Amino acid sequence: MAAPAQSVAVPALSPKLLAVALLSVGVMLLLAYLVGFDQGAVSRSGMYLHELMHDGRHLLGVPCH
Amino acid sequence: MRTFGSLLVRGLIVGLFAGLLAGTFAYVLGEPRVDAAIAIEEAGSHAHTHDHGDSTEPAAEEEEPLVSRDGQRAGLFLATSLYGVALGGLFAVAFTLLRRKLRTGNDAYAALGLAAAGFVGIVLVPFLKYPPNPPAVGDPDTITRRTVTYLLTLVIGLLAVWAGVALSRWAARYGEVARLAGGVVGLVVTVVAAYLILPRINEVPETFPATLLWQFRFASLGTQATLWLLLGFGYAVAVDRRPIRSKVAAA
Numbered sequence: 358m359a360a361p362a363q364s365v366a367v368p369a370l371s372p373k374l375l376a377v378a379l380l381s382v383g384v385m386l387l388l389a390y391l392v393g394f395d396q397g398a399v400s401r402s403g404m405y406l407h408e409l410m411h412d413g414r415h416l417l418g419v420p421c422h
Numbered sequence: 423m424r425t426f427g428s429l430l431v432r433g434l435i436v437g438l439f440a441g442l443l444a445g446t447f448a449y450v451l452g453e454p455r456v457d458a459a460i461a462i463e464e465a466g467s468h469a470h471t472h473d474h475g476d477s478t479e480p481a482a483e484e485e486e487p488l489v490s491r492d493g494q495r496a497g498l499f500l501a502t503s504l505y506g507v508a509l510g511g512l513f514a515v516a517f518t519l520l521r522r523k524l525r526t527g528n529d530a531y532a533a534l535g536l537a538a539a540g541f542v543g544i545v546l547v548p549f550l551k552y553p554p555n556p557p558a559v560g561d562p563d564t565i566t567r568r569t570v571t572y573l574l575t576l577v578i579g580l581l582a583v584w585a586g587v588a589l590s591r592w593a594a595r596y597g598e599v600a601r602l603a604g605g606v607v608g609l610v611v612t613v614v615a616a617y618l619i620l621p622r623i624n625e626v627p628e629t630f631p632a633t634l635l636w637q638f639r640f641a642s643l644g645t646q647a648t649l650w651l652l653l654g655f656g657y658a659v660a661v662d663r664r665p666i667r668s669k670v671a672a673a
C-alpha cells in the first residue's frame with residue numbers, strides 16, 4: 358500500500374476551515390433554492406426569475422406545478 | 423496541498439461548465455417533451471374554459487405570460503448553470519471535508535467516488551420514488567407536500583449511500599464478497615424502508631400519454647446524469663496535480 362497521506366490534497370480540519378465551509382454551504386444552498394423553489398420572496402423579482410427558469414426546474418427533477 | 427479557496431473555486435468553475443453542458447442536453451432532448459406537455463396542458467385548459475359556457479371575460483384567461491416560451495428556453499441554461507455552480511460548490515466542500523475518510527490515495531478516484539455517491543443519493547433515489555413530471559402533470563394544490571417529500575428523498579438518498587458505505591466497511595473484515603454485499607444491503611434496505619414509509623403520490627392524469635411522460639422523465643434523468651458525470655470527471659481533472667508536476671519535472 359502506498360502512503361495515502363502524501364497525495365491527499367485538502368487542508369487540515371480546523372475551526373476556521375469548518376466555519377468557511379459552512380458559510381459556503383449556506384451560499385450554495387441559497388443559490389440552489391433560487392433555482393429550484395424561490396417564487397420571488399428571496400430574489401425580489403416577483404415571479405420573473407421563477408418563470409424564466411421554469412423548464413430547468415422541470416428537467417432538473419424539482420417538483421414544479 | 424491546496425487551500426480551501428482553490429478547491430472551492432475549482433468546484434464552482436467545473437460546476438458552471440457541467441451545468442451549461444447539462445443545459446445543452448436538456449435543450450436538445452428535454453425541450454421538445456416540455457413543449458409537447460405544455461401543448462397538452464393548454465388544450466386541457468381551453469377545454470376547461472369551454473365547459474364554463476358563460477364566456478363573459480375570455481380575455482382574462484388568455485393573459486400574457488410573464489416570460490415567453492423562447493425566454494424559458496433560454497432560461498433553461500440559466501437554471502442549469504446556476505444549479506451546476508451550486509452543486510459544484512457543495513461538491514468542493516464535501517471533497518474537502520470527506521477526502522481523508524475516502525480510502526484512496528488518488529484524488530481523482532476520490533472525486534469520481536463522491537460524484538457517484540452524489541448521483542445515487544441526490545438523483546437516483548428521489549427519481550425512483552418520485553419520478554419528475556412535465557408540465558400538465560401534478561395538482562398545484564399538493565405542491566408543498568410534493569416539495570417536502572422530494573427534499574426528504576434527497577436526504578434519505580444521501581443517508582442510504584452513507585449506510586451502504588458504513589456497512590460495506592464493517593463487512594470488509596469477512597472478505598471481498600461480504601464487503602460488496604454489505605454495501606448493497608445497507609443502501610437497498612435504507613431506500614426500501616423509506617419508500618414504504620413515504621406517501622405514494624401519483625397525479626398523472628389518465629389521459630396523459632405514457633410515452634411522452636417517460637420520454638420526459640428519461641430526458642430529466644439524462645440531464646442530471648450529464649451534470650453529475652461532468653462534475654465528477656471535471657473535478658477529478660481539476661484537483662489532479664500530476665500534469666503540473668510533470669511539467670515542472672520536464673522543465
Ligand SMILES: [Zn+2]
Nearest residue numbers: 411421422557
Ligand atoms: Zn412547471
